[in-house]
Amino acid sequence: MDAGRAMSDESIFREVDEAIRQDQLKVLLRKYGLLVLGGAVAIVAGVGGYKFWNYWTAQQASDAGGRFVGAVTLLRDGKNAEAIEVFKSLADEGPSGYRRLARFRLAAVYAKDGKIAEAINIYDKLAADSGLDKIQQGFAVIQAATLRLDDAPFDEMNKRLKALAVTGNPWRHSARELLGLSAYRAGNRAVAERYFNVMLGDQQTPANMRRRAEMMLSLLVQSTGAPAPAGN
Incomplete structure (x- = not known):
C-alpha cells in the first residue's frame, strides 16, 4: 500500500470515527437532552432564585428596619402604645434579627411602663434563645435579674x-x-x-x-x- 493510499484510509477512518462519535452524541442528546436542558434550567433557576431570595430578604430587612426606627420615634414622642404594637408585630413576623431586636425593645418598654412580669417573661425567653449569642443571652439574664432584685x-x-x-x-x-x-x-x-x-x-x-x-x-x-x- 502506497503512502497516498494509507493517508486516504486514515482520513476515511477518522471521518467514520467522527461520524460515529456524532451519532453517539445525537443518541445521547435524544436520550438525555431534556434532562440536560432541565439541569441547565434548574441551575439558572437556582441562581435566579438565590438572587431573588437575597433581594427579598434584603427588602424585608429594609422594611423591618424602617418600621423599627418608626417605633423608636413613636417612643420618643411618648406614643408608647403605638410603638408597642409595632414592636409586637416585628417580634412575631419580622426577619429573625429584627424579631429579636424588637423583643428586647418591647421588654424594655414594658419594664419602663411598670409591666414587670411581661418584661421578665420576654427576657427569660430571650435568655433561653439558642439563636442568640452568649453576650446577648447574658444581657437578657442581667435585665431579668435586675427586674427581680426587689422581690426574688x-x-x-x-x-x-x-x-x-x-x-x-x-x-x-x-x-x-x-x-x-x-x-x-x-x-x-x-x-x-x-x-x-x-x-x-x-x-x-x-x-x-x-x-x-x-x-x-x-x-x-x-x-x-x-x-x-x-x-x-
Missing part, C-alpha cells in the same frame, strides 16, 4: 446569675453586683461582702461599679462595726 429570694438570683459571675465572663461585673445586693437584702452579710470584695479585686470592674461596691462594703461595716468572715 437570693436562691433564685443565684440560680439566674451564678454562671455569669465567673472570671472572664463579660457580664460578671453586673452579675456580681446583683448577687451582692441580693445577698445584702436577704441579710446574708458574708456572701454580700464576698461579692463586693471580688468586684474590688477585679481590675476590670468599671469605676462606677467599683464605687458602689466600696459604698456597700462601707455600709456593711458601719452596720456591724467589723468586716464579716468569709462565707459562701
Whole structure:
C-alpha cells in the first residue's frame, strides 16, 4: 500500500470515527437532552432564585428596619402604645434579627411602663434563645435579674446569675453586683461582702461599679462595726 493510499484510509477512518462519535452524541442528546436542558434550567433557576431570595430578604430587612426606627420615634414622642404594637408585630413576623431586636425593645418598654412580669417573661425567653449569642443571652439574664432584685429570694438570683459571675465572663461585673445586693437584702452579710470584695479585686470592674461596691462594703461595716468572715 502506497503512502497516498494509507493517508486516504486514515482520513476515511477518522471521518467514520467522527461520524460515529456524532451519532453517539445525537443518541445521547435524544436520550438525555431534556434532562440536560432541565439541569441547565434548574441551575439558572437556582441562581435566579438565590438572587431573588437575597433581594427579598434584603427588602424585608429594609422594611423591618424602617418600621423599627418608626417605633423608636413613636417612643420618643411618648406614643408608647403605638410603638408597642409595632414592636409586637416585628417580634412575631419580622426577619429573625429584627424579631429579636424588637423583643428586647418591647421588654424594655414594658419594664419602663411598670409591666414587670411581661418584661421578665420576654427576657427569660430571650435568655433561653439558642439563636442568640452568649453576650446577648447574658444581657437578657442581667435585665431579668435586675427586674427581680426587689422581690426574688437570693436562691433564685443565684440560680439566674451564678454562671455569669465567673472570671472572664463579660457580664460578671453586673452579675456580681446583683448577687451582692441580693445577698445584702436577704441579710446574708458574708456572701454580700464576698461579692463586693471580688468586684474590688477585679481590675476590670468599671469605676462606677467599683464605687458602689466600696459604698456597700462601707455600709456593711458601719452596720456591724467589723468586716464579716468569709462565707459562701
